[in-house]
Amino acid sequence: MTPLLRGMIVSNEPGYYEDHAFGIRIENLLYVKDVDTPNRFGGVGYLGFEKLTFVPIQSKLIDLSLLSAVEVDWLNDYHSQVWEKVSPLLDGSARQWLWNNTRPLVKQ
Known part of the structure; x- marks a missing residue:
């Protein structure tokens, strides 16, 4: 308390x-x-x-059909922040992994 x-x-x-x-x-x-x-x-x-x-949320575990547009926007904004803050610290395969895990998600 x-x-x-x-x-x-x-x-x-x-x-x-x-x-x-x-x-x-x-x-x-x-x-x-x-x-x-x-x-x-x-x-x-x-x-x-x-x-x-700032660590990506594992998107392959997310069922986008259960999220509202506002929730998808929040997730994409968070991943954008992760990319902006962390990507300058990485190169090579680590940077590619980060990009693969912070790309914008699109609700179908």
Whole structure:
């Protein structure tokens, strides 16, 4: 029951688990920071998150038919950020692997 405070680092771990079968979890680290919002509601400040880890989400495990257009856009935006931040650090087959795993997904 610890409240979020500016400067904390937390993990975001959405997952899906089947009893006695398998589980899938996506985990990213997030930095808690002050954010500007269009409405301050009585002058109260708000916190938001900044991503710290940039690793592709395994798209071959995603059933795009279950995602909305907004969710596909979020995933493509996240993968674009991964590519932009990580690709300059790689070359050769590692860079190609990253591209193969961050290419935009298209919902049919």
